[in-house]
Amino acid sequence: MEVPRLIDYFAVYGLNDQHLIEAQAIYTEKGLQDVSDGTSILNAISSLRLRITNEDEVLMASKTKFLSCYELAARDGKRLWLEIVYGRRNGQVRNSWNGKAISKIELYYLPCEDSFVKVPVTHPIEPVPVVQSSQAPYKYSHTDQDHHYYQGTYDITHILSAKERPGLSLVMTVCYTENTQAFPVNDVTLVSASVQQNEKGEWKKIAVIPEGYQHINFALGRNRDSFLCFRNTKPMQMVYKAELLDRFPKKDYRDSPLSQAIQMFCFNEGIQLTTEQESCKCFSFILTTVEGSSGKVVPRIYITCLIFYEPITEAIAKQLHIQVTASSKVYMPKAICLVSHWPFLDNYRSILKEIYRLHLSAYEVPLERIICNLVQEVPLPDQGVTSVLYNIGREKLDFSRPPPEYLPYVPYSCLEYLFRSLRVHDVISLWSCLMIERKVLLISTQKSLLTNVALALTCLVYPFRWEQVLIPILPAPLKNYIETIFPYIIGVSPGMLTSDIEVPVDAVQVDLDNGSIHLREPLPRLPDKLHRQLYNRLMTCANIYSPTDPHRCTCDEAFSMVFHDDSESQRFDHYRVQDAFLEFQTALLKNYQRYFIQIDGGIDKITEARQCFNIPAFLSYHKSNRSDNFLYKVTETSLFASFIEKRIFSGGISYEITYFDKAIKFKRTRNDPVYVKPYYTSETLPTLYANDIGLEPGMVFRYERFPRLEDTMFCEPRRVQQLATNAAPKPTLNLKDETLMRMSHAEWAKFLLSTIHRVWFLTLTASMPRFREQSASLMDLALQVMDNMKKKSVKPDEDLYRRLIEACGRCGLRERVLSLFKRMKNQGIEPDACTHGVYVSAVAEAPDMQKTFENVLTLSDLPPDSLCLTLDLERCVFITEDMCPSCSYNLMHEDIMMGWERSYSNYTTTCPNCEKKFAARFLVIIEHQVVKNIQVEFLSPPIIRKELENLMYKDGDSVLLAKDFVDKHRILFWNMALYFDLMKLPNFFLNPTFDPENIPFVISDFIKSPVKTPKSSRNTEHSRSRPMSNYSADEYSDTSSVSGVSSYSNASYNGIDTKIQNFVRSRSRNSSISSDNTTKSSSRNLSLKKLFAPYIEEFRNENYNKGLNSPLLANLDTEDKPEVFSP
Secondary structure (H helix, E strand, O other): OOOOOOOOEEEEEEOOOOOOOOEEEEEEOOEEEEOOOOOHHHOEEEEEEEEEEEOOOOOOOOOOOOEEEEEEEEEOOEEEEEEEEEEEEOOEEOOOOOOOOEEEEEEEEEEEEOOEEEEEOOOOOEEOOEEOOOOOOOEEEEEOOOEEEEEOOOOOOOOOOOOOOOOEEEEEEEEEHHHHOOOOOOEEEEEEOEEEEOOOOOEEEEOOOOOOOEEOOOOEOOOOOEEEEEEOOOHHHEEEOOEEEEEEOOOOEOOEOOOOOHHHHHOOOOEOOEOOOOOOEEEEEEEOOEOOOOOOEOOOEEEEEEEEEEEOOHHHHHHHOOOOOOOOOOEEEEEEEEEEOOOOHHHHHHHHHHHHHHHHOOEOOOHHHHHHHHHHOOOOOOEOOEEEEEEEOOEEEEEOEOOOOOOOOOOHHHHHHHHHHOOHHHHHHHHHHHHOOOEEEEEOOOHHHHHHHHHHHHHHOOOOOOOOEEEOOOOHHHHHHHHOOOOEEEEEOHHHOOOOOOOOOOEEEEEOOOOEEEOOOOOOEOOHHHHHHHHHHHHHHOOOOOOOOHHHHOOOEOOOOOOOOHHHHHHOOHHHHHHHHHHHHHHHOOOHHHHEOOOOOOHHHOOOHHHOEOHHHHHHHOOOOOOOEHHHHHOOOHHHHHHHHHHHHOOOOOHHHHHHHHHHHOOOOOOOOOOOOOOOOOEEEEOOOOOOOOOOOOOOEOOOOOOOOOHHHOOOOOOOOOOOOOOOOOOOOOOOHHHHHOOOHHHHHHHHHHHHHHHHHHHHHHHHHHHHHHHHHHHHHHHHHHHHHHHOOOOOOHHHHHHHHHHHHHOOOHHHHHHHHHHHHHOOOOOOHHHHHHHHHHHHOOOOHHHHOOOOOOHHHOOOOOHHHOOOHHHOEEEOOEEOOOOOOEEOHHHHHHOEOOOOOOOOEEOOOOOOEEOOEEEEEEEEOEEEEEEEEOOOHHHHHHHHHHHHHHHOHHHHHOOOHHHHOHHHHHHHHHHHHHOOOOOHHHOOOOOHHHHHHHHHHHHHOOOOOOOOOOOHHHHOOOOOOOOOOOOOOOOOOOOOOOOEEOOOOHHHHHHHHHHHHHOOOOOOOOHHHHHHHHOOOHHHHHHHHHHHHHHHHHHHHHHHOOOOHHHOOHHHOOOOOOO
C-alpha cells in the first residue's frame, strides 16, 4: 500500500508541564532501575503531626487519600501516632496544598522554656506538634536574637522512653524544601527488625533499610525494634516518560494513524534532566505497523527526530521542587519529529535543523505556517519523472524517487555509513548472516549509525525482502526482545547489554563503534569465485573504513563541525556497491526461472515453496547439494520462500521482479560494466513558499523556547499538483472466488464454520473499547471460544491472534498482550513482522480512548423511532426459511446454505427443486414499540466477512461501536446476529442497549457451560416442509449495498404471513413430509448438512418456542398452533 503523502505528521514530544509528569526509572547504586509506579516517586509530603490516643483507641486514616498514619510507640496506657499529610500523592494534588513540602525528618533535644520550645535561628527546622483533643493548637509565637519560640506540646521524651535531659525536650523536627533547597520527602515507612544471621554467624535482630531511604537513628515501636525511614529522590536521578506535546495535523489519517510508540523510540531510555545544555542530536528510526481492519502490513514508517535542550518551565520546576537561578539552570530535552512512509532521511534531517534554527531567530512567518506548508503543500514526487524542489530557510532540498523498474530506494548515506563502520570483509560476513536469516545485533552509542546500517543491510539483500523483525533502535523497556528466537535486526546501545540479558548463540554482535563483529557459530562458506569477485569490487569502490573516522562517532550531532573529505567521497560509489551485490545475487540465483513446478491441483493447494519450486534440482545445477553450502542454507530461509511465492502469486506486472530478471540476463562488458546506473528526472516542480496571507507586512515572529502550536496560526492548505500516480490503494484481502471453487464439500463446510468464528472475533475485538472496564473478562471469553474452536477442528491463525493482541493494546491489557504472544508461539504459529509491529505498539502505550469514541453516537442522539432504543436480541425470533419465486418450493435453512454460490460477491442460492438462483431472505420478528417483522437478505459467511472488513476499512473500527449501527447497516447486523445465535456464540456486544454490568454473568455462564455440538434429533425429517404458494412478499432489502438498510413493516402482508404459518406448521409433529423434497435436498452437500444440521435444528426449535410467545403468532388460527416443542 503506497501512501501518497511526502510527510504524514509533524510532532513534538517531551515533558508536559500542563499536568503531573510521570517517572519510569531511577538511577541507584545498582544502576538504572525501573519504577513500578511512576507517580508515587513524585509524591510530596506537606506536613506531619504527632497524636496521642488511649491504649484502646486505634487511629485510622480518614477517607481522604492524602493522609496515612503509623504507630510509633506505646507507654502507660497511651499510644503515639504519626500522621502524614501529602500535598501530592499518586499523581493527584490536594486542593488546599500551597506547594510547601518536607525535605527531612529528625529527632532533636531542643531547649524549652515554660510552654515554649526554642529552635535555634541557625537551624532551618520546625518542631512537629503533639496534638491532643483537649489541648490548644500549637503555633509559632515569636523570635528573639537566637531562637524561634513555638507554643504548644512537642515533648515526646516520656512516651518514647528516651533519656531525660534537664531543660531539654525530645522533639521531632522537619525541614522544608524552601529553606534547605533539598527535595521533597515522597515516602515515609516504619521498618521493623527481624532475626537474621550476620557475617559472624550470629543471630541478631537486624532492620534492613530499603535502598534509597534514610532513617532516624532511634528505636521506635512497642518493642523498640522499628525505625522510621523516609525517602526523598532527587529529580536529576529520575528518568521520566515522554509525552506527545503537539502535532500537525491534529487528526489521524485513516490509512496511517500517528503511532503511540513514537515517544518511546525518540527517548528510548526515557527523559533525564541535565544541568548543562547538551548539543542537539538528530537521528531516525523505523516502525512496522499493521492496517487494523485488513490485517495487512503497512509499509515501514520512518521517523526522523531532532532532540534539543531548553530550560525547564516554571511549572515543572515547581512540580519537582527544583530551585532554578541564573547560575544554576536545569535543562530538559524536547524532540521535534517528522513522520513519513518514505525514507528521505537526509532531507528530513535538514528540514528539522532549519525548523530548529528558525525558532531561535526572527522570521517573517510563524512556525505554524512553515509546518503547514511542509506537511500539506509539498507533494510526493512521482516515480522517476518529476523531482520536487522544496525551500525552507536557507536550505534547498530535492525530493525524487527512482523509476518503477529500479532497486528499492535507500538514502545513499546509509550505505556510506555501513562501510565507514566496518571493513569490507566484515560487511560481506554480516551480509551473509542476513542471507541465511541469522540474528543481527547492532551495537553503537550513535543512534543514527544503528538506523543507517540496518537500512543499508535490508537494501543489499535485494531481490529478497527482509520481512523479519526490524528494530534499529530498541527502547530499554523492550530489551528482552534480544532473546527472541526469531531472526531480527536490532540495534541497541552498549549499556542495554546488562547481565540479565542473554544474547542468543546464533546472533552476530556487531560493534559499530569499534568496527568489529563477533560470531559464535561459523557461517557457511560463500562460493569462492563469487566471494572473490564481490570482495575485489567492493575494495575498489567502498574501502573507506578508518578506526579513527570522526564521522562515525559524531553522526548523531545535528550541527556537527566535522566536514566530509572529498577524496573519501570519490572513493565511495554507492551505485557500484549496489551493483556488486546485485551481480552476486544474479549469479547465485542464475536460471532460477527454470525450476518452477506446475501444480496440477492449482496454486491454492500450495503451502510451502518446495511444492512449486524444484529446490533439489536447482541446488544440483549450482553444485550446492551439501547442507553446509551457502545456497543450500539460503533456500531454507523464509526470504527465499517469499521470493518464490511472490513470483507465483503476484498479479500483473511486478517491476521489482522484472528488474532483477533483466539483471540476470545483463552481460557486463568493459564498455558497460555496471547494471545499476544513476537515474535522472526529466522535470522539476518548485513548491509553494509558506503562506503569509492574513499577516501584517513587516511582522516578525520570535520565540523564547519552542512554542506550543496555536490552531489560529495555521491556514487552509492551498491546492497543489499531486504527482504521485499511484494513490494509496485499499489493501487487498486476497479473497478470490477461485480458491473457494476448488474446495471439496468437506473443506467448504469447514471453511464456513471457521469464517463465522472469524467474523465473531473481528466484531468482538472491534467492540472491546466499548466495554473497556470488562476487557479482561472479554479476553477470557475469547480464549474459551478459541478452545471450543479447536474441539471443532478449527485452528486459530496468526491473524486472529494479531487482532486480539491489538485489542488488548487498545484497552491497556499489556500483560495479556505478552501472554497471547507466548500462547501463539507455543502453538507453533511463528509471528511475522506485522504481528511484531502490533506487539510493540501494544506494549508501548494504549491509544487515547477518547479518540475511539469521538465519532460514536449515543442513544440520546438517535431519533425516537430508532430500532436501537428498544432492541433486545434475546427476544428476537428468526425464521430462516424462504420460498423459491420460480417454483414456490419452500427452502429450509439447510437448503439455503447448501445452495449458496462459492463466492465473495454472489448473494444468491440455488433452489434444489427447479435449480434456479434467487436471493434468499430470512425473517426477524421483533418487538419495537409494536410488534414488527423484518425481511433480510440471507448472506453466506464469506460475504459477511468481506462486507464487514470493507466497512471497517472505510469507516474505521469505531463504526461497530456506534449505537446506530443496526439502523444504518441492518443487513450486516442481522446476519451477524443470526450466525452468532446459530453457533451459540455470545452476541451481547451487538445489542446497543446491553448493560455492561451484566458482562461478567454472561461470560461466567458461557465459560462454565461451554457450547457443545448439539446432537441431531431422530425426528430430523419433521424439519422438512412442503412447497408453498401465494408468495407475494415485497422486496425489503437494500440493493445498493449488502451492509445497508433493510426495510421493515407493521403490515401482516400475505408473503410474510405465509412464511410464518409454514414455519409454525413445519414444527408440528403431525405435519406431512414430502419425500420427494427430502430426496432432492439430501443429494447435495452432505458434508455441510452433517456439520450444520445439528446447530440448525436446535436453532430452529429455540426460535419456534420463542415465537409461540410472540404477539405476531398469536393471530394465527388455533388449529395452526401445535403444542410446544422441546428440543
